[in-house]
Amino acid sequence: SQTIHQWPATLVQPVGSPLSLECTVEGTSNPNLYWYRQAAGRGLQLLFYSVGIGQISSEVPQNLSASRPQDRQFILSSKKLLLSDSGFYLCAWKAGDWNTEAFFGQGTRLTVV
Amino acid sequence: AQKVTQAQTEISVVEKEDVTLDCVYETRDTTYYLFWYKQPPSGELVFLIRRNSFDEQNEISGRYSWNFQKSTSSFNFTITASQVVDSAVYFCALKNSGNTPLVFGKGTRLSVIA
Numbered sequence: 001s002q003t004i005h006q007w008p009a010t011l012v013q014p015v016g017s018p019l020s021l022e023c024t025v026e027g028t029s030n031p032n033l034y035w036y037r038q039a040a041g042r043g044l045q046l047l048f049y050s051v052g053i054g055q056i057s058s059e060v061p062q063n064l065s066a067s068r069p070q071d072r073q074f075i076l077s078s079k080k081l082l083l084s085d086s087g088f089y090l091c092a093w094k095a096g097d098w099n100t101e102a103f104f105g106q107g108t109r110l111t112v113v
Numbered sequence: 114a115q116k117v118t119q120a121q122t123e124i125s126v127v128e129k130e131d132v133t134l135d136c137v138y139e140t141r142d143t144t145y146y147l148f149w150y151k152q153p154p155s156g157e158l159v160f161l162i163r164r165n166s167f168d169e170q171n172e173i174s175g176r177y178s179w180n181f182q183k184s185t186s187s188f189n190f191t192i193t194a195s196q197v198v199d200s201a202v203y204f205c206a207l208k209n210s211g212n213t214p215l216v217f218g219k220g221t222r223l224s225v226i227a
Binding site: 032034036042043044046049051057059088090092094099100101102103104105106107109 | 212
């Protein structure tokens with residue numbers, strides 16, 4: 001069966017520090033991968049999605065970036081965090097067939113102080 | 114362009130009441146998929162249902178039912194005889210054909226009071 005791992009679960013980082021959140025999927029190949037952010041009390045905002053290694057689509061211009069160095073690995077990064085980067089970050093995967101549902105990781109709660 | 118609107122930000126009901134969560138979508142594609150997810154306090158999103166644009170049959174799963182109407186671009190979700198464990202944020206989502214992303218509404222926070 002397929003599983004998705006996302007870590008860390010919680011993170012407190014000072015303003016201006018770098019960020020690296022990692023997401024890996026097991027039990028499938030060539031998944032579509034997504035990073036979403038959920039600000040406190042708000043909906044889900046799509047940040048990045050990837051349909052293959054090295055292929056990243058950015059939905060929102062910001063100081064975050066994403067990379068997909070391997071088929072089942074998706075990394076969210078920042079060189080310098082802002083206070084506004086605080087939120088709940090969710091990684092998701094779905095099968096390459098476009099008519100299937102997405103499955104989500106357990107999320108990372110990031111607080112920038 | 115894709116858009117999902119969940120006009121109800123928060124709903125509060127008393128246990129055993131029925132409640133309907135509204136979802137209205139916009140898309141130019143004729144082939145698309147609609148989804149509902151539940152986000153309990155733990156934060157992880159739990160998949161509930163997927164419907165494709167060619168299947169307007171309503172679906173029932175236990176206390177949950179979904180009403181898909183293309184004429185009004187709506188995909189509403191009803192919980193019958195609500196329970197405290199139903200308390201969560203519920204998201205409606207839309208995906209067009211091809212390699213396009215899953216787009217979510219802003220969610221509806223449902224509180225079921227004992």
